[in-house]
Amino acid sequence: MTDHLNLRPHKVIRTDREDGSILLQSGYALGPVARCTGDWLHHWADKTPDHVFLAERDGDGWRKLSYVQVLEAVRSIAGHLISRDLGPGRPILIVSGNSIDHALLSLAAQYAGVPTVPVAEQYSLIPAALPRLDHVVRLVNPGMVYAQDATQYAGAFALESLSSAEKLSSAPGASGATDFNDFLGPNGADVDSAFAKITPDTLAKILMTSGSTSDPKGVLTTQRMMTTNQAQLAQALPFVTARPPVLVDWLPWNHVFGGSHNFNLMLANGGSFYIDDGKPAPGLFDKTLANLRDVSATISFNVPVGFAQLVTALKADKQLCERYFAELDMIFYAGASLPQATWAELERLALETCGQLPLINSSWGLTESAPAALLQHEPARGAGIVGVPLPGVTVKLIPDADGRCDLRISGDTITKGYHDNPAKTAEAFDAEGFFISGDAMRLIDDADPSRGLMFDGRMSEDFKLMTGTWVRAGQLRLDLLAALAPYVTDLVLTGQGREQVGMLIVPNRATMAAKGWDATDDNGAMICAPLMQEIAARLTDLAAKTSGSANRVAAAVILTDPPSMGDGEATAKGNLNFPKILMRRAGLVARIYDVADPARIAAL
Incomplete structure (x- = not known):
C-alpha cells in the first residue's frame, strides 16, 4: 500500500565484538553533503526562485516568501550582523517562538557565521521560569537578543544579565529596541566574503538541552551536523527529493527536531514550510485544524497526543479528512510511543479516503545528534519501533543479560561537546569516542538487525x-x-x-x-x-x-x-x-x- 513512495528497505551491517558489544551500521552509503545551509538557499533561489519557502498566518490568509525573497532578505540581514561585534563568543539569543522573522534571522546568522541560541519562549513568558533564561544568558554571553514583540517579551529584555546585549524586535514599540525591519534595508558590509568563509565546522547554533536532570547545557551544533543529517534523510526517504515537500508544523524551533530536522528538511529539498500557530493544547488546536484545511501537507509531524486529537477531528469532518490525506506521504510521531489504536485509525482513514497508506514511522535522536540517528524507513508492523542506523551513523550496543542494550553513537552528526563545559563534555563520551546516550534499546529480532530497534527507556530511570x-x-x-x-x-x-x-x-x-x-x-x-x-x-x-x-x-x-x-x-x-x-x-x-x-x- 506504500509502493508509491519507493521506500528503501532496511539494510543493516552487524558486527559482534569480543568485548560483548554490538556495532550496527547502515548498508547504504551516505550521499553528497552540502557545505552549509546557505548553499541550499542559493540552490533553490536559483532553481525555483518563485516557489514558496516560508509562510505564516496573516489574518485570514498567509504571508508568504519565495526562495528568492528569502535569499534577498537573508543577505541584507547578514550584512547588518557582520557590522556588529557578534560571533561564537557573542551569539544571538532568540527568546520568542516560530515566525518568518525568526527564520530569516537564523538563516542570516548562519550565512554570516554568527551562532544563534534559540530558547523556549516559556522561559520569558512565565515569570517563575526567568531564572532558567538567566542561566542561559550567563552561559552563552549573547551580544544580541531578539524577540518578535518587545512588549510581550519585556521580562526577558529587562534581565540585568542582558543589559549589555543589543535588543532587536519586529515590534519594538517603546522598548528602545532596534527595529528588525531596519535590517531589511541595504548595508555596505562584504556579505560575499563572510559567506565564503563558512565551513562545515562553522558553529551554527547552540541548542539548549531540556534540563530534565540538570541545568540546561549548550549543545554545539555545526553546519556539518545539520547538512549531514539531511543527506542521511534523503537517502532513507527518497520521496522527500522526488517532489518538493510541504509541511504545516508547530514544533518549536528551540528544539532540535522542529528547528533543525523539520525546518532543514524543507530547505534542503526545496519545500514549503507553513508555520502552524496552533498546537495540541486547549484553545490552540482549532488553529491547527484551520491551517490543515488550508494546506495539504506531504508530511505530518506531531506528538502522539496531537495525532489522537487529529483522529477525532478527521472522523468528524470528511472534508478535512480529504484535505489532510490528499498529498500525504508520511505521518511521523515522536516524543512517546503512538498508541496502537491511534495508528490503526490513521491507517483506516487513509485507506478509506485515498486508497493508499502514507508511511507511518518514528525515529530516535538527541539534541546532541542533530537529531536523527535511527529511523524506521520501511513500513512498520506497529508503534514503538525507532528503526535502524542512518547512513554514516555507527551504533554501539552494550547488552545486559536480559537483552536490553545501552545505546551509544558516533558519526558526523554528533556534537563535539557542550558550550563552556569541558567536564560534561568529557562525561558524554566513552573511551572509543562514542556518545553515551543514556537510553536503552532492544533489538526486535536478535537474529535480524534489519528489523530495527525498540526504545526501552532511560538507563538512569x-x-x-x-x-x-x-x-x-x-x-x-x-x-x-x-x-x-x-x-x-x-x-x-x-x-x-x-x-x-x-x-x-x-x-x-x-x-x-x-x-x-x-x-x-x-x-x-x-x-x-x-x-x-x-x-x-x-x-x-x-x-x-x-x-x-x-x-x-x-x-x-x-x-x-x-x-x-x-x-x-x-x-x-x-x-x-x-x-x-x-x-x-x-x-x-x-x-x-x-x-x-x-x-x-x-x-x-
Whole structure:
C-alpha cells in the first residue's frame, strides 16, 4: 500500500565484538553533503526562485516568501550582523517562538557565521521560569537578543544579565529596541566574503538541552551536523527529493527536531514550510485544524497526543479528512510511543479516503545528534519501533543479560561537546569516542538487525524495589500512559527501596471537565471519586495481565498541581524532571503507600 513512495528497505551491517558489544551500521552509503545551509538557499533561489519557502498566518490568509525573497532578505540581514561585534563568543539569543522573522534571522546568522541560541519562549513568558533564561544568558554571553514583540517579551529584555546585549524586535514599540525591519534595508558590509568563509565546522547554533536532570547545557551544533543529517534523510526517504515537500508544523524551533530536522528538511529539498500557530493544547488546536484545511501537507509531524486529537477531528469532518490525506506521504510521531489504536485509525482513514497508506514511522535522536540517528524507513508492523542506523551513523550496543542494550553513537552528526563545559563534555563520551546516550534499546529480532530497534527507556530511570528486583521504568511508564489514556497526561513512577511500584498522576483536566468531574483538593492530592474509580479499575485490569511486582503498579495518588517549570519539575519541552518531582513531593509519595489515606488509589 506504500509502493508509491519507493521506500528503501532496511539494510543493516552487524558486527559482534569480543568485548560483548554490538556495532550496527547502515548498508547504504551516505550521499553528497552540502557545505552549509546557505548553499541550499542559493540552490533553490536559483532553481525555483518563485516557489514558496516560508509562510505564516496573516489574518485570514498567509504571508508568504519565495526562495528568492528569502535569499534577498537573508543577505541584507547578514550584512547588518557582520557590522556588529557578534560571533561564537557573542551569539544571538532568540527568546520568542516560530515566525518568518525568526527564520530569516537564523538563516542570516548562519550565512554570516554568527551562532544563534534559540530558547523556549516559556522561559520569558512565565515569570517563575526567568531564572532558567538567566542561566542561559550567563552561559552563552549573547551580544544580541531578539524577540518578535518587545512588549510581550519585556521580562526577558529587562534581565540585568542582558543589559549589555543589543535588543532587536519586529515590534519594538517603546522598548528602545532596534527595529528588525531596519535590517531589511541595504548595508555596505562584504556579505560575499563572510559567506565564503563558512565551513562545515562553522558553529551554527547552540541548542539548549531540556534540563530534565540538570541545568540546561549548550549543545554545539555545526553546519556539518545539520547538512549531514539531511543527506542521511534523503537517502532513507527518497520521496522527500522526488517532489518538493510541504509541511504545516508547530514544533518549536528551540528544539532540535522542529528547528533543525523539520525546518532543514524543507530547505534542503526545496519545500514549503507553513508555520502552524496552533498546537495540541486547549484553545490552540482549532488553529491547527484551520491551517490543515488550508494546506495539504506531504508530511505530518506531531506528538502522539496531537495525532489522537487529529483522529477525532478527521472522523468528524470528511472534508478535512480529504484535505489532510490528499498529498500525504508520511505521518511521523515522536516524543512517546503512538498508541496502537491511534495508528490503526490513521491507517483506516487513509485507506478509506485515498486508497493508499502514507508511511507511518518514528525515529530516535538527541539534541546532541542533530537529531536523527535511527529511523524506521520501511513500513512498520506497529508503534514503538525507532528503526535502524542512518547512513554514516555507527551504533554501539552494550547488552545486559536480559537483552536490553545501552545505546551509544558516533558519526558526523554528533556534537563535539557542550558550550563552556569541558567536564560534561568529557562525561558524554566513552573511551572509543562514542556518545553515551543514556537510553536503552532492544533489538526486535536478535537474529535480524534489519528489523530495527525498540526504545526501552532511560538507563538512569530504572530503579530497584526492596526485593532487589529492577523496575524498567521507561517502558512501564509508556505502557501505563497508553493504558490510562485519556484520563492521564503524564505520570511519575515511585518505589525505589520499597516493596511495590506506585505512581504520581498528572490528570487530564480537559477530560475531567468534559465529563463534569469535580475534584477536592486534599493537601496536594486530588480526591475525585469517578476518576479514582476509573484508574483503580484499569490498574486492577493491568495487574491481572502481568506477573511480578516490577511490572505492576500497586497504588497511585493524583496530583492537584501540575509539575512546575519554575520549580524545575518540568522543562519547556514538557518533559518531567522525575528526581526533582520525587524530592519536592516526597510527602505525596509517602501517601501512595499509606493504606489508610483517602486519596490513595489501589489496584485490587
